[in-house]
Amino acid sequence: MKKIAHIVDVDMGYGHARAAYALKDLSAGEIISANNYRGIPKSDLNMWQRSRKAYETISRLKPLPFIGDLAFNLMDEFQEIPAFYPRRDLSRPSLQLRQIYRMIDKGFGSHLIEMLRNEPIPLVTTFFTVAFMAEANGYPGAIYLVTTDADIARHWAPLVPQRSKIRYFAANGRCKERLMLYGVRESQIFLTGFPLPKELVGGYPERQLQKDLLSRICNLDPNGIFYDRYEKTIKTKLGPARCELNKTHPLTLAFSVGGAGAQKQLGVDVMKSLRREIRERKIRLALFAGIRTNVAELYVDAIKKVGLERELGRGVIVPIYKNRHDYFVAFSAFLRETDLLMTKPSELSFYTALGLPILIAPPIGSQEKFNSIWLQYVGGGVPMGDPRYTNEWLFDWLNSGGLARMAWSGYIEAPTHGAYRIEEIVAGRKSEIHPLPLIV
């Protein structure tokens, strides 16, 4: 596909980058990181680094008793998402938003926008500050902002939303309504769904997804309880499940939670609890460390300590990648043979739409709490049990067909074609994909 838009993310956690990765076809594969591109002025780099460091430091403090909670709650307060009901005018800018605009007024981001202006095609960004920069600096092309959570704070909408030309790609219905409470005009908001990797969807209709889901249901419903109940629907939508033919991989759990202290321990506890089942080839566990070598090393050490060394690379996998792009490519590939995703309710919550049941690790921050509510509302996820007894509750849920039902609910209820809808809107094509209902 030829380049029809700039895709801009930030190198700050995986949320914004993961959404951008799924849209890379729009920019012929080129993704610009606003805080880490070639030629970024020193002053901008410093500005980004300061805010990133503050965020990461506070996140890392989180596991510390008292101080960690205090610091995190203070930061969370700034990013707080107010209660949705009663619907009311929430357009008054927050302190954080004013601060962002003060920085932009001082020239923050003007270099990036000048650079993009050379090719004034639509700009699609997954980070709000970039959209504000573009508008403030008079970017001549269309400006699109992709929301990356199921509910968002005031700083996702511009200072004066009523007059802004920024258009939104909302990940879900609640996001669309929330933006309207923040003052964004309805005509500026497209309800598209979160952009999921196209290689996992496979077009419209979603052939790849259906094939993978059928194989997954075979693993997730060992006693056929779910299949018995939904046989007609499954056959009509996915075709007959001949598990001896459809089965492509062993039952696989991917753990992708992040690298902060308590979260690493979660992965270790899960692995320890499942050690017997891993040895007996009842389950394969992938501990994703992303691009963080130190986390991967910790996992490998823990695996050796519990005597699973011989299973490394087979029953238990610890993939590690040089850069985010490689990680996203490989993660997508691995998800095709993953049956269960254990994650914080981050942007990965939306991956339930791929027919992946999500075992929800404890949320961190307001937006993750909302993601968790959304995930449970669509029926695609459930809070994980005590990690030390994963070997018990996980197999109980599996044997009762509950996890297969979650895979199915996620597929049916959560939006699957975000990347395609976004592509068609940016290209100005009329979409053949069904419009999304305003599921809250």
Add this chain to the structure above:
Amino acid sequence: MPNNLMPPSHRHDQTTDVAYIIDVDMGYGHARAAHSLKHLAGGQVITANDYQGMIESERLTWKHWREAYETLSRLRPIPLIGKIAFGIVEKAQEISDFYPRRDLSKPNFSVRQVYQLIERRGLGHELTQRLNRNPKPVICTHPVPAFALETHGYRGEIWCVPTDADVARAWVAMNPKQSRIRYCCANGRLVERLQLYGVPASRLTLTGFPLPQELIGGVESSVLKGDLARRLAVLDPNGFFREHYQYEFGTSAERSHSYVSAPPTLMYCVGGAGAQRNIGRQLIKSLASRLKREELRLILVAGTRKDVAEYYRQVVGRARSVEILYHRQRADYFTAMNRTLHTVDILWTKPSELSFYTALGLPIVMAPPLGRQEEFNAIWLTQVGGGMMQGDPRYTHEWLFDWLNSGGFARAAWNGFVEAPTHGVYRIEDAVLGRASELEVPPLIV
């Protein structure tokens, strides 16, 4: 939802007077289950703490036992003392974490205390003698009468029907391995939990909670399917849900398309204590305009509490589309409630025994749970997908209609129907009569 019915070798509409049904007058949970089973006892329910001809000493023993808990619970608002008192109650009703699976058979304080009353003060002795004149299987919806009957040498079979999705050690006899009490379990977790308490698997039957027959309509669920078809049309005004699941519905879906979408009926059945009444008042206020425009019908359940009915009457005033359900007698209240439930589309309740009513294809809006067993019911209901936690009652007019318009309630109604066991009452009948059931064995959903 039975998929694979075996050919019927017996009927369920002719069984009468084959068992004794025993409940206790203590909240609605035990009585509601008993009411659904009363046809097995010729329509009679014996209330163990309040039956005709009961000797006074026994009545007093029950009263003291009950009052001890009620007094402790009532002390709750008093600083310090209340906390200690409520701690005792909580301890007695404690349900330990399920995982890791381990031996939890050691009797707790509550069990020991009950056995003292039975053995030393003769609790249930008179009732046992009375029933021994014509021993039949006895089905108890409260554990204490079951323990008493066993201890005092009842000659018939003793069955016990727990009324929550997970229960405390107090539901199991002092010596569970030697006891002959059999259990009819509402869900899979209960079967497993009772085994942790020491009950052998051979004495556990996974039946599902006994729901009212008049709301099911036989093993084919004919009444239920009719009600559900009508309800789905109401709960899915934009057709989102039916579009997704049209292949699965079969008759229910086809029939639901023939219904015209009508305003939904919400039943608020939360209880009468102070805070709960207040929620009722808030929701009436919030829904006032919707009720006036006849966009919703509201049924406020006062149960057998006259004071609650009076309170609701005052709050409601002349509001349209609101009804108050009140009856002096429990049996009349249950009968009226069951009749009304045909027309109800959304049930707002604490996650009590009414959680199981989601199996009738009723979406449940959950009020905050009270006590450990209700917390577990709430987890079960969420896992089954039949219920969701209430929003802020002050803004019911917003969130309730958002959920409705997005098809969320229709999905919860369907999940409840498909995932939760519907035919408890028939399975219990088959189990107690010792005959093979034509109904499928429900899977061990946890």
